[in-house]
Amino acid sequence: MKPITYELMKTCKQTGARLGRVHTPHGSFDTPTFMPVGTLATVKTMSPEELEELNANIILSNTYHLWLRPGDDIIGEAGGLHQFMNWNKAILTDSGGFQVFSLSDRREIKEEGVHFRHHLSGEKLFLSPEKAMQIQNVLGSDIMMAFDECPPYPATYDYMKASVERTSRWAERCLEAHLRQNDQGLFGIIQGGEYEDLRKQSIEDLTSLDFPGYAVGGLSVGEPKHIMNEVLEFTTPLMPSNKPRYLMGVGSPDSLIDGAIRGIDMFDCVLPTRIARNGTCMTSFGRLVVRNAKYARDFRPIDEKCECHVCKNYSRAYIRHLIKCNETFGFRLTTYHNLYFLLNLMRKVRKAISEDRLGDFKKAFFEQYGLNQP
Ligand SMILES: CNc1nc2c(CC[C@H]3O[C@@H](OC)[C@H](O)[C@@H]3O)c3nc(N)[nH]c(=O)c3cc2[nH]1
Numbered sequence: 001m002k003p004i005t006y007e008l009m010k011t012c013k014q015t016g017a018r019l020g021r022v023h024t025p026h027g028s029f030d031t032p033t034f035m036p037v038g039t040l041a042t043v044k045t046m047s048p049e050e051l052e053e054l055n056a057n058i059i060l061s062n063t064y065h066l067w068l069r070p071g072d073d074i075i076g077e078a079g080g081l082h083q084f085m086n087w088n089k090a091i092l093t094d095s096g097g098f099q100v101f102s103l104s105d106r107r108e109i110k111e112e113g114v115h116f117r118h119h120l121s122g123e124k125l126f127l128s129p130e131k132a133m134q135i136q137n138v139l140g141s142d143i144m145m146a147f148d149e150c151p152p153y154p155a156t157y158d159y160m161k162a163s164v165e166r167t168s169r170w171a172e173r174c175l176e177a178h179l180r181q182n183d184q185g186l187f188g189i190i191q192g193g194e195y196e197d198l199r200k201q202s203i204e205d206l207t208s209l210d211f212p213g214y215a216v217g218g219l220s221v222g223e224p225k226h227i228m229n230e231v232l233e234f235t236t237p238l239m240p241s242n243k244p245r246y247l248m249g250v251g252s253p254d255s256l257i258d259g260a261i262r263g264i265d266m267f268d269c270v271l272p273t274r275i276a277r278n279g280t281c282m283t284s285f286g287r288l289v290v291r292n293a294k295y296a297r298d299f300r301p302i303d304e305k306c307e308c309h310v311c312k313n314y315s316r317a318y319i320r321h322l323i324k325c326n327e328t329f330g331f332r333l334t335t336y337h338n339l340y341f342l343l344n345l346m347r348k349v350r351k352a353i354s355e356d357r358l359g360d361f362k363k364a365f366f367e368q369y370g371l372n373q374p
């Protein structure tokens with residue numbers, strides 16, 4: 001079995017952040033890291049070659065979406081997701097737990113799994129821990145996620161308690177199904193909302209199953225940022241220190257820094273690619289909405305401190321023009337820059353950890369980015 005392994009290299013003396021490396025059957029990646037999201041087997045508008053250029057070493061894809069379109073059977077016939085999308089580095093697939101609860105309003109949660117309607121066709125569907133593992137096995141992702149319920153925010157204590165207990169039972173069923181099928185890594189997903197005792201219960205249940213890595217789920221679902229940070233404050237110290245910690249769905253620059261400070265190693269979010277497609281860019285000085293009229297004759301790069309290919313060769317005026325004309329190349333330029341910005345931010349975070357100064361780095365970044373110090 002070529003499992004997922006984690007090497008803890010160093011802990012920052014100034015914060016709870018840690019430098020590490022995750023090894024997978026399709027290569028290794030340094031942590032803390034940001035994982036571009038490629039839900040439908042593509043990081044929208046980017047080619048695998050450009051993702052390589054950006055030094056993305058792991059990307060995400062999604063069980064729910066690929067099961068429905070094009071169908072895991074087709075991807076299986078292609079030889080798996082790496083072959084299908086021509087990506088030879090690591091892939092993490094989310095289990096579909098989130099999508100079932102966020103995309104389909106007509107759903108029924110039962111012990112055996114979730115009955116719901118296809119979010120486009122309305123067709124009746126059923127997803128279970130076993131089915132989610134079977135699909136991920138066909139996709140052949142390096143890191144698979146257990147099938148969980150990501151409860152809405154806010155949720156009552158009683159609802160959350162019942163949900164955590166069911167998610168723990170589902171995790172055990174995922175592990176049983178997984179071990180029968182393949183040797184890729186399966187991560188458990190910790191739930192429990194903002195309730196400290198339920199987070200503890202979820203961690204105890206899942207660590208007793210000895211997964212090679214753990215995700216903090218149930219966050220970035222509309223709760224205020226201070227709630228997310230408070231939950232991380234009491235959750236990450238209870239998670240195994242010798243396994244990767246993955247915070248699901250988190251991707252703004254300040255949340256990545258705050259998450260790393262609290263001991264998170266892996267992040268994913270559609271934010272950088274999604275806002276790029278409506279002409280919003282992340283820069284060292286905060287967000288820049290390049291489609292605004294004020295950039296019509298602005299021939300500077302998106303970010304004058306950015307070293308990326310886009311900032312070296314294209315102006316705000318040109319990119320604004322393309323976005324306004326709905327030209328695909330415009331979206332490719334903003335996407336490439338936003339991914340470079342976040343991947344480069346994580347490089348700087350790793351360097352700050354290695355030099356025991358992530359706290360100072362956060363202060364300087366927040367000031368320049370225009371974030372008042374919380
Ligand atoms: C945005 N905030 C957020 N996203 C979340 C996702 C989906 C990410 C996945 O959903 C898709 O992006 C929305 C991508 O494919 C991504 O991999 C989660 N997935 C699971 N299984 N459990 C969670 O508790 C969970 C929490 C999240 N919070």
Ligand SMILES: [Zn+2]
Nearest residue numbers: 306308311337
């Ligand atoms: Zn740039």
